[in-house]
Amino acid sequence: xxxxxxxxxxxxxxVLCLFYVFQQTEIVxxxxxxxxxxxxxxxxxxxxxxLEYTLSSLESPLSLDKNLFLKNNGFEMAGKxxxxxxxxxxxxxxxxxxxxxxxxxSRGVLFKRLAFSTIFASKQAEAKTVK
Amino acid sequence: xxxxxxxxxQLIFVQFFRSSSLLKLAAKQHNYYLQLSPDRGAxxxxxxxxMAVNVxxxxxxxxxxxxxxxxxLAGYLNSLIGLDKNFIMERLSxxxxxxxxxxxxxxEAMEKIKAQDLTGLGFIRESKRSYPNSKLSSQLIGFxxxxxxxxxxLEMHYDNYLKGEPGWTFVLRDARRxxxxxxxxxxxxxxxxxxxxxxxxxxxxxxxxxxxxxxQKYNAKxxxxxxxxxxxxxxxxxxxxxxxxLNDPSSYSLESRRNRAVTDFFEPGSVFKIVTATAALNxxxxxxxDRIFCENGEYSVANxxxxxxxxYGSLEFREVIIQSSNIGTTKIAQKIGGTAVYxxxxxxxxxxxxxxxxxxxxxxxLKPVSTWSKTSIxxxxxxxxxxxxxxxxxxxISAIANKGTYMKPYVVRAVIDKKKEVIKSFDPxxxxxxxxxxxxxxxxxxxADVVELGTxxxxxxxLFKFAGKTGTGQKIDPNGTYSHTKFTASxxxxxxxxxxxxxxxxxxxxxxxxxxxGVVSAPAFKLVAEDVLKYRQASEN
Numbered sequence: 001x002x003x004x005x006x007x008x009x010x011x012x013x014x015v016l017c018l019f020y021v022f023q024q025t026e027i028v029x030x031x032x033x034x035x036x037x038x039x040x041x042x043x044x045x046x047x048x049x050x051l052e053y054t055l056s057s058l059e060s061p062l063s064l065d066k067n068l069f070l071k072n073n074g075f076e077m078a079g080k081x082x083x084x085x086x087x088x089x090x091x092x093x094x095x096x097x098x099x100x101x102x103x104x105x106s107r108g109v110l111f112k113r114l115a116f117s118t119i120f121a122s123k124q125a126e127a128k129t130v131k
Numbered sequence: 132x133x134x135x136x137x138x139x140x141q142l143i144f145v146q147f148f149r150s151s152s153l154l155k156l157a158a159k160q161h162n163y164y165l166q167l168s169p170d171r172g173a174x175x176x177x178x179x180x181x182m183a184v185n186v187x188x189x190x191x192x193x194x195x196x197x198x199x200x201x202x203x204l205a206g207y208l209n210s211l212i213g214l215d216k217n218f219i220m221e222r223l224s225x226x227x228x229x230x231x232x233x234x235x236x237x238x239e240a241m242e243k244i245k246a247q248d249l250t251g252l253g254f255i256r257e258s259k260r261s262y263p264n265s266k267l268s269s270q271l272i273g274f275x276x277x278x279x280x281x282x283x284x285l286e287m288h289y290d291n292y293l294k295g296e297p298g299w300t301f302v303l304r305d306a307r308r309x310x311x312x313x314x315x316x317x318x319x320x321x322x323x324x325x326x327x328x329x330x331x332x333x334x335x336x337x338x339x340x341x342x343x344x345x346x347q348k349y350n351a352k353x354x355x356x357x358x359x360x361x362x363x364x365x366x367x368x369x370x371x372x373x374x375x376x377l378n379d380p381s382s383y384s385l386e387s388r389r390n391r392a393v394t395d396f397f398e399p400g401s402v403f404k405i406v407t408a409t410a411a412l413n414x415x416x417x418x419x420x421d422r423i424f425c426e427n428g429e430y431s432v433a434n435x436x437x438x439x440x441x442x443y444g445s446l447e448f449r450e451v452i453i454q455s456s457n458i459g460t461t462k463i464a465q466k467i468g469g470t471a472v473y474x475x476x477x478x479x480x481x482x483x484x485x486x487x488x489x490x491x492x493x494x495x496x497l498k499p500v501s502t503w504s505k506t507s508i509x510x511x512x513x514x515x516x517x518x519x520x521x522x523x524x525x526x527x528i529s530a531i532a533n534k535g536t537y538m539k540p541y542v543v544r545a546v547i548d549k550k551k552e553v554i555k556s557f558d559p560x561x562x563x564x565x566x567x568x569x570x571x572x573x574x575x576x577x578x579a580d581v582v583e584l585g586t587x588x589x590x591x592x593x594l595f596k597f598a599g600k601t602g603t604g605q606k607i608d609p610n611g612t613y614s615h616t617k618f619t620a621s622x623x624x625x626x627x628x629x630x631x632x633x634x635x636x637x638x639x640x641x642x643x644x645x646x647x648x649g650v651v652s653a654p655a656f657k658l659v660a661e662d663v664l665k666y667r668q669a670s671e672n
Contacts, residue, residue: 031303034312046187046256050238053186056263061336078669 162301169295170549171260171279172323174272174286176332177365177544181263183272183286183377185279188235188259191244195223195230197251204249208232211247212240234277235259260286262377268335269377270390271369271489271542283380283388285326285542288490292546292554295323324554327545329365334358337662338368341655342637346372349620349642349651355391356655357525358663359634361625363559364529364538366487367633367663369393369522393485393492396518397619397640400604401455401586402648403476403514405531405623408452408577410475411463413570419449419577423459430458432509437461449577453585455601457513464512469500472512478565479527480537481519487540495519514604515613525636528599528623531574532631535566579628582653590624590653592661598631599624599656601648606641617641622652626660633663 057063145153174183198204205219214233222230233240235257244252260275273284281290298320303311338356346354351372358368371391375383389395411417428442439456451459464472476482482497496518503511510516522540530537539560546555566574578598581587586601599622606617620642625634637652637659645651 028311031311032309035310038312042256047238049184049186052181053184053261053263056181056184057265059180060264060267061333062264062267065336065340078665 161303161305163304165300165302167298167300167318167320168258168279169297169320170258170322171275171295172293172325174293174326174328176328176330176335178331179327180332182268182328182330182332183260183262183275185258186261188237188257189241189254190231190235190257191233191241192253192255193223193230193232194228194251194253195225196228198223199250204251207247207249208244211243212236264332265376265378266374267332267339268330268368268370269374269380270371270388270392271330272377273490274377274380284390284490285328285488288488289326289543289546292326293323296321322549324546324548326543327547329360329363329367329542329544330369331367333666334663335368335370337666338635338659339370339374341659342370342372345637345639345642345651345655349639349645351639351642353391353395353640355395355521355636355638356659357392357521357636358659359525359529359540361529361532361631361634362538364526364540365544365559366522366540366542369542390489390491391638391640392521393487393489394520395640396493396495396520397638398517398604398606399514399519399524399621400602400619400648401457401514402524402600402602402621402623403517403519404452404455404460404512405527405574405578405600406476406479406481407460407464407467407472407512408448409479409531409566409570409574410471411448411467412573413475413566414467414471416467417448417463419447419573421448422446423448423451423462425451425456425458425462428458430461430509432461433505435506435509437509437513449580452577452600453580455581455586460513461509464508469503469508469511473497473500475565476511476517478537478563479530480523481517481527485522485526485540487522488542492522493520495523514602521636521638524621524623524638525634528625528636529634530565531571531578532598532625532634533571534568535564535571536561537563537565575625575628575631578624582624586647586649587622587624587653589649590622590657590660592657594661595626595664596628597624597626597657597660598628599653601653603646603648618646620646620648620651622648622656624656624660626664632667633660635659635663 171185173181173185176182193204195201201220201223205214205216205223208214208219209216212233219232222232232252236244241254245254258279260279262269262272262274269284271284273286273288274282275286276282279294281287281293286293298318300317305311338358342354342356345351354372356368356370357366359365360367369390369392371389373384373387375387380388412419422445424445425439425443427444428439430437437457439458441454443450443454443456443459446454446456446459448459448463450456451463476497482495484492484494486492498507498511498516503516507516526537526540539562541557541560543557545553545557547553575598578600579596581600582590582597587599590597590599602619602621602623604619604621605613605615606619608614608617618641620639621637623634623636625631635656637655639651642651
């Protein structure tokens with residue numbers, strides 16, 4: 001009786017120890033995975049920064065100058081008479097229509113789309129020359 | 132049994148007597164202390180367009196004992212990324228475990244080398260300060276060194292905000308020296324704050340484009356331009372020539388790194404007449420229609436003969452400024468007195484730094500009246516015996532345009548953190564009322580006539596109405612006399628006249644063959660002002 005109890009406790013202790021070792025191994029394995037993933041993430045972020053930098057360089061006025069203005073393509077700063085002002089009221093009025101149109105089309109209800117287009121058909125983009 | 136006893140004894144010895152020293156040894160092998168570098172803050176223009184950012188780069192190192200064929204490797208790296216063969220050989224022949232071969236290589240170069248899988252080489256990731264606009268606003272922004280410390284311009288002046296605080300951590304590594312992410316960062320790095328400037332990248336480009344044109348056209352020794360927002364004092368653009376590439380500052384001379392708009396002072400010549408005229412009108416000693424006899428081009432002040440470019444008889448007060456008569460201006464100054472001229476020059480900000488927040492700013496020279504010589508009354512009012520900076524001139528003309536209120540110029544709008552939250556903001560600061568709004572209105576009208584009828588005709592625009600003042604300052608020869616070959620051509624003005632928005636100062640140092648401010652600088656003012664106003668209109672719409 002005493003021997004079997006001793007064996008039972010030893011076995012239990014051994015299982016617990018093995019479980020602890022297994023747990024520690026898993027933690028280390030996960031840590032390796034985290035390290036690898038972090039490195040990948042770092043690389044991706046580095047590439048993102050690098051691409052953003054390249055984009056900023058290309059968008060810089062000096063770069064645009066080289067590609068547009070110096071080639072004498074006729075580009076110049078637009079004068080007031082060349083500016084077109086989009087009416088803010090129309091632009092904001094169109095926003096909910098657009099949202100609603102998306103909603104209805106996703107439902108695939110044809111008559112609703114038709115109703116919207118009929119009601120708001122007269123609302124066209126309006127542009128005014130700036131005086 | 133004996134063996135078991137020995138084994139058990141050893142176990143007890145290791146566990147109870149050597150454990151602490153073994154723990155230390157293991158910790159030394161597994162853990163290492165790592166300093167975590169903070170990200171240096173970025174620099175943005177007023178619309179958050181990046182002007183200075185950090186880009187990851189890769190520094191190439193070698194472990195010389197692991198490199199088998201050094202000569203072949205040197206040749207290979209030379210062909211791949213153009214590194215000098217002799218330099219590589221010298222580095223590889225050192226009796227060291229680690230040598231740098233190239234610092235801060237870009238992605239492309241790193242990937243080229245990595246693809247070859249060369250033994251004995253490795254990369255360490257480093258952050259490099261990069262400037263997407265290369266030469267744009269280079270003197271203003273300045274640059275940071277290899278260790279990411281600001282060395283010039285705003286990078287240096289605001290280094291404490293930009294640099295951040297390094298952190299540290301203990302990293303656990305295995306028997307193969309691979310890092311294991313088991314421990315949390317003990318002291319995370321604090322990234323540097325970013326700067327949002329008052330500079331508008333597009334206006335800066337317009338200003339630089341035009342200053343570059345006249346710098347080259349007139350073979351000038353130097354040139355500078357400042358564009359200010361009249362109502363706020365914000366510096367919209369500031370540029371100097373010669374210039375340099377921010378991404379490669381070491382390839383340029385020290386001359387080209389100087390921000391001439393704040394570090395160089397010069398005798399302004401006739402542009403300084405705005406001070407004398409403002410003093411005369413604001414003190415109520417003159418009205419624009421008062422007549423002044425201009426002595427037909429020759430006038431003696433304490434045995435020193437003054438001349439006008441064109442001889443004039445009797446001119447109205449306003450015509451004295453429109454035609455830029457030295458004699459007329461001197462006579463005005465004689466009537467109001469040297470003290471008034473000095474006091475107004477002080478009020479216009481001459482003789483002291485503007486505290487714009489840029490390194491190396493000088494205050495110029497403005498002598499107190501007590502130290503004036505007998506001829507000073509014929510010199511100071513026409514812009515001699517005084518020295519000013521381009522920024523001071525821009526601020527002065529801006530005060531006239533802004534109903535007489537002198538605004539403190541500033542170049543940094545806000546300091547922000549990584550989440551774009553404002554840590555510190557800089558607001559427009561009216562410093563003093565230099566003149567009454569009525570005097571300001573009269574001066575604006577007179578300066579508009581300078582462009583319409585006087586010496587500044589080349590600044591006329593078909594699209595807008597401009598106002599300004601020309602100046603041609605004689606430089607001083609090494610023998611101490613005024614030079615007849617070296618001049619400073621200047622034009623200061625504002626636009627549009629009806630509701631001034633921007634003030635511009637254009638200064639060209641030693642232009643050749645033409646040297647008059649009205650010929651050299653006025654056309655540049657016109658082109659910059661036109662494009663800036665068009666751009667602002669487009670932005671508003």
